[in-house]
Amino acid sequence: xxxxxxxxxxxxxxxxxxxxxxxxxxxxxxxxxxxxxxxxxxxxxxxxxxxxxxxxxxxxxxxxxxxxxxxxxxxxxxxxxxxxxxxxxxxxxxxxxxxxxxxxxxxxxxxxxxxxxxxxxxxxxxxxxxxxxxxxxxxxxxxxxxxxxxxxxxxxxxxxxxxxxxxxxxxxxxxxxxxxxxxxxxxxxxxxxxxxxxxxxxxxxxxxxxxxxxxxxxxxxxxxxxxxxxxxxxxxxxxxxxxxxxxxxxxxxxxxxxxxxxxxxxxxxxxxxxxxxxxxxxxxxxxx
Amino acid sequence: xxxxxxxxxxxxxxxxxxxxxxxxxxxxxxxxxxxxxxxxxxxxxxxxxxxxxxxxxxxxxxxxxxxxxxxxxxxxxxxxxxxxxxxxxxxxxxxxxxxxxxxxxxxxxxxxxxxxxxxxxxxxxxxxxxxxxxxxxxxxxxxxxxxxxxxxxxxxxxxxxxx
Numbered sequence: 001x002x003x004x005x006x007x008x009x010x011x012x013x014x015x016x017x018x019x020x021x022x023x024x025x026x027x028x029x030x031x032x033x034x035x036x037x038x039x040x041x042x043x044x045x046x047x048x049x050x051x052x053x054x055x056x057x058x059x060x061x062x063x064x065x066x067x068x069x070x071x072x073x074x075x076x077x078x079x080x081x082x083x084x085x086x087x088x089x090x091x092x093x094x095x096x097x098x099x100x101x102x103x104x105x106x107x108x109x110x111x112x113x114x115x116x117x118x119x120x121x122x123x124x125x126x127x128x129x130x131x132x133x134x135x136x137x138x139x140x141x142x143x144x145x146x147x148x149x150x151x152x153x154x155x156x157x158x159x160x161x162x163x164x165x166x167x168x169x170x171x172x173x174x175x176x177x178x179x180x181x182x183x184x185x186x187x188x189x190x191x192x193x194x195x196x197x198x199x200x201x202x203x204x205x206x207x208x209x210x211x212x213x214x215x216x217x218x219x220x221x222x223x224x225x226x227x228x229x230x231x232x233x234x235x236x237x238x239x240x241x242x243x244x245x246x247x248x249x250x251x252x253x254x255x256x257x258x259x260x261x262x263x264x265x266x267x268x269x270x271x272x273x274x275x276x277x278x279x280x281x282x283x284x285x286x287x288x
Numbered sequence: 289x290x291x292x293x294x295x296x297x298x299x300x301x302x303x304x305x306x307x308x309x310x311x312x313x314x315x316x317x318x319x320x321x322x323x324x325x326x327x328x329x330x331x332x333x334x335x336x337x338x339x340x341x342x343x344x345x346x347x348x349x350x351x352x353x354x355x356x357x358x359x360x361x362x363x364x365x366x367x368x369x370x371x372x373x374x375x376x377x378x379x380x381x382x383x384x385x386x387x388x389x390x391x392x393x394x395x396x397x398x399x400x401x402x403x404x405x406x407x408x409x410x411x412x413x414x415x416x417x418x419x420x421x422x423x424x425x426x427x428x429x430x431x432x433x434x435x436x437x438x439x440x441x442x443x444x445x446x447x448x449x450x451x
Contacts, residue, residue, distance in 0.1 A: 001312075001331040001350075007290040008309035008355050031356075038351045039333055041310075051309070053356060079345065083406065103421025104402055105336065108345040109352070190334075192420065 003041035010053040014139060014166060017054050021164045022141055024050045030166065031055065032075055032114040035106050060113070060168055063087060069171045074113020079104070081112060090174055092286065093181040093199060097128050100185050102192050116152070117167045119159040119223060121258065122193035126153055126224030128183055130216030131199035132172050140165035156222040177211065179203045182282035184275050186219075188262060194219035195263045196271040198227070198251075200279040202239060204287055210234045215276060220268050221255045229253055230276050239284035248277035294358040298323070299367030307354040314338045316354035317364060325365035325394050329423070336422035339395035340364045346402035348421070365394035368401070376446070377401065377439040386435030388426035396422050400436050408447070409440055 008031075011017035021028050027049035031037055034055075040046040054060065060075040063086050070090060072081070081087060082098035101107055101115075101124050115125045116136065126149075129136075134149040138161055152160045161167050185197035196219040205211040213231040218224040233247035252272040257265035290309045297303065298321065307316055314331075317323045317340070326349060329337030333351040340349045341363040368375040377400045380386065387393045396419070403410060403418040410418065415436050416429070424432060 003310045005290070006309050008292060008353070010358075034353075034356070035333065035351060038353070042331070055356065099417070103336070104399060104418055105339055105346050105348045105421045106333065108342075108347055108402070 001042045003038075004044055004047045006041075006048055007050045008053060009050060010056055013057060014059060014168060017052055017057065017166060018139070018141060018164070020050075020052045021166075024052070026163060028052050030117075033077065033109040033111040035102070035110040036114065036118045036120065054166065060166075065090070067174075068176070069173050072112055072170045072172065074111060074117075074167045074169055076112045078102075078107035078110050078112065078115075082107060091132070091172060091181070093128060093132070093183050093201070097124050097183040097185075097197075097199070100124060100183070100187060100192075100197075112170065113167045116170065117159050117161045119153050119155075119157055120193070121156050121222050121224070122188075122195070122219045123224070124183065124185065124194055124197055124218060127194075127197050127199040127216040127218035129170065130224055130226055131181065131183075131201045131214045133201075133214060135171040135173075136160070136167055137169040137171070138162075138165050139168050144168075146171075150226065153223040153225070158223075175201075175203055177203050177205075178287050180283040180285065180287035182279050182286065184279040184282060186271055186275060196220055196268055196275050198272070198275040198279040200276070200283040202234065202280060202283045202287065204239070208238055209236055210239050213280070215251075215280060217251070217255070217272055217276070220252065220272050221258055225255065227251045227272075227276055230280070234280065239280070241281065244280045244284065245277055248273050248280060251276040292355045292358070294355060296357055296359070297361045299363055305354070309353065309355055311354045312350055313340070313352045313354045313357050313362075314349035317349060317362075323364050323366055327391055327394055329391065329395075334421075334423065335392070336395040336399060337392050339398040339422065341398060341401060344405070346399050363398075363401075365397060368397065376442040377404070377436070380435040380437075380439035380442065381432075384431050384435040384438050386427065386432045387424075392422060392424045392426075396424065396432055400439060403436070404440055404443060408444060410436070412437075 029048035031051040031053045129149040181201040183199040186195045200215045203211045213234040215227040229250040237243045259265035327337035329335035338349040
């Protein structure tokens, strides 16, 4: 369990990190919390010549609230999010999801941005980011750009962060009206990864009907994805158990399911409907 | 072969060393410093036998390179007892028989340090949730939970007495 030889460089700033990535090109990998990368290095699934450690860059850490949005620095750990008083009120889904990631030691090291950029098909944050309508700030040699969560997840272990670029911060828009949100997960009993996880946010209008919904699944296919048929079926209706069950029954059409020895494609397709219902009902149950 | 100088504080003592980039923290602690209380179980971030405190947070030292810990404060199981007295968590594992073979125990205890500083009075569900990253193949966890409850009670009592 010893990785191939590599060199290690610690970057003190975003600019320095970008310079190092440019200098080393394809030979370099970015190291943040390391809880996806280090296991891959030990298994020699990844063999970079240089690790650029960005974990000491303080400008990439922390949570800031600014009016209509909350910004989470890419290096903010799962543990910081789980115990953030600031996020507890406006985004209870974040602590709810964070506490289901790995275990306490993993959460003490693993980072929000690292997990999103890594785009593990069974990671929890991608579904949550989609359900919250997150905006990803990416910086690279060509300057800064912002990408919506909807366009960020490309394929298995592939996000829109290009070689030479860094994901620096994630904006979460704060809803002005009444909103409920929840993440419900069927955890793999050994690894803790999502066999299927569904994140949902719902808003309601003055008469109690669903005004908008964002529902997203992880674990089912190669990448986290919105369940638009469920969203469409919810809007305009009261969020009764019957209506939610009917909407959740449409979940999963168009997903190219991944099956494995633990959960077949058919089983995952079933779980998506079950967990879509649970997530939307839980979200409807905590509207405030 | 790239080596890097590192400076750490380990169990309150300043420590200098030089490590290859790929040297895992757990190997540095055990093989270079002889701190063999930190165990290597699965070496794949699952079993938690290698858990140590890094800047006040429990981490798995098999999933961290020693060079990443440069500048950090580390506490291992060897740093827990003071003046020959068992730490209340160690005492809890002794009194409540929280181990059989004992291989997982250092990691269990270090995870408990993390838990009780975040949540000094956890209920049974919270204790079991906090142990997700530590595997024990002997006890069935029942006595480990009791050991942690013992420690929490004792540490709460000490806090109350200090007040």
